[in-house]
Amino acid sequence: MKLQTKITLLFVVISTIGLVLLNASIFYFVSEFNFEDFFKRLEARVNLAAEIRINPNKESLAYEQVRTRYLEKLANETEYIMKLDTNRKPVYKKAIDLPDQFYDKILTQRKARYTEQNHFYAGSLFKIKGQKYIVIVAATDPYGFKELEELKKVLLIIFVVSIILTYVAGTIFSYYTVQPVRGIIKRVKNISANNLHMRLDELKSKDEIGELVLTFNNMLTRLETAFETQNNFVSNASHELRTPLTIISGETQLLLKDDRITDEARVSAKTILQEAEKLGHILASLLGLAQTGFDGKKQDWQKIRVDELVIEVAESAKRIDRDSVIDIDFAALPDNAALLYTYGNSNLLQLALSNIVLNACKYSDNRPVTIKLSADAFNITINVVDMGIGIPVDEQQKIFEPFFRASNTGQFKGYGIGLPLTQNIIRLHKGTISISSEVQVGTRMQVTLPVA
Incomplete structure (x- = not known):
């Protein structure tokens, strides 16, 4: 996953957590405010019901007029008045089926609240002329619940829109945040062993x-x-x-x-x-x-036709080792001759391929060595196959180390420098070299070069 994507996702996740907490807080405090407001309205009606219903008098009539004139009737509003009798237990008879904890709280704390879904209950304890009464007012709050449902929808829409905007903002933010890093990567990719003198443009910022x-x-x-x-x-x-x-x-x-x-x-x-x-x-x-290592400047490359180079290498190897038998297989050559060209230094590539071919001839006691050339749209592949002594499996990864020689090469002259030199040359040409070998069966060396 790219750094820009990680920053965007992190930005979105943090923002999402923040939005969830914000929306939850808004919904919680608004609902608490609505419930608190409704309970206060119920408690006001509890007090009025006690004044009007328990001991009616002239003042009770005035309270009744105030209630009728200035207080709206709540939805499903119902009053319950219970007279306490200390001679029995419990001292009250439930006028409405509510939990015992609700009534006990009224008796101990003189006031209690209870809600069940959209039903609200407020109760208080009153002492009038030596008698104790429990007054309960019940009502529903459809408008408050409707407001909360509407608020929930609004918050959900705001949440979704905010997430989309956050993602867009996060993408823009991460793009401009990572842009300097992207520029550094682009410039670093152009630096190799051939141009180590190049440097990145230093930034004025101290970040x-x-x-x-x-x-x-x-x-x-x-x-x-x-x-x-x-x-x-x-x-x-x-x-x-x-x-x-x-x-x-x-x-x-x-x-x-x-x-x-x-x-x-x-x-x-x-x-x-x-x-x-x-x-x-x-x-x-x-x-x-x-x-073939660092020379402080770009090599002077030219286009090289690889099939012609292979022929030159084979002829050169035969001049050096007159007993060698080298077969060239061009059966897999492409019809498009343009795919046989690569950029490079002809002398260096000839030296690299000559090392491979001469090794194949030497370690196979001049048994036939086959050079097979093939190409596709991207790479030119050269396979050198011999029927020689082979290389032990546990030593194959070490043959490109300078001065290393396989344990079964004691009877052959060598210095352990040819293949490391070859590898350096191939790498210099942005190619790859690989080996597969089996003792007493033979060795295949494969060189891959990019098409020009």
Whole structure:
């Protein structure tokens, strides 16, 4: 889930919780206010009923006129008057069937309220001329309940509309919030090992986004320094070691041409020359490995036709190893020749493919090696299949590590640098390289390159 979507959902969830609490609070307080107002109106009628009904007199007549003139009759309004008799238990006889707790509260607290659905009851205890009376007034409040139902509908509509507006506002808010991050991602995607000198545009703001950009730039500076240091060390070391190595090889060759040396010394000189040549190959591979890494600028790519490149690699491998048998399979080539082109450096790609093909020839004792080429709308695939010694399963993931050699390659010469160099070159061309192998059956190396 994208960050923008997460922010939007979080914004909507928080707003929804807030709206639910707000609407619930509004409904609760309005209903409480309505109930409280209605109960006060009932209690006023309880007092009037006590004045009018219990001990009628002239003042009672005045109360009756006031009630008739100024107080509206409530819906289903009913009065109940009960005289208490202390000689019996309970001291009252229920005039209306209500819970005992309601009557007990009247006796203990002189006043009580009770509601059941839309029926409201208010009761009070009165003492008039030495006698105690319980007066209860009951009524319904259809208008109040109707108002609450209308309020519920209004709040529901407001809630739905608010959620929609919140979602729209959250989407806009998250879009502009994540926009700087989106810009950073877009710029970071353009930075690779080929252009580590590039930096993100620093923001004037001192917020977390500005701090993130600064952190990225500092990280890129450290990476650039590390790559440059590694590249310079390997390049300089390779160059510096070549001079004394050339002198050793030259002097050894001169020594071998001298007829005065003994046979024993000649054997030693030949060993020195062979090891010097091995060291020369190692230095050349190390230099190539360094050159395929960071060079501080974009490589100068050109369009390369891969089928022609494969033919050149096969011919080159046959010149180096004259006993090799290489079969090229172009049966799966597409009809559209444009799908056979990729962008890259021809020399580097030829070096990478040559390493794979020469390894296949070497480790299969010159049994047939097949190079199969295929392509689709997006990728060009090169498969190099041999029938050689294979690679143990637990060692297949290590073959791209510099100087690593499989445990079953002891009888073959090698330095463990060819495949790491090949992998670097393929990665440099935005491709992939994979391997599948079985001991004593053979190995398949697959290289995938993007179509130009």
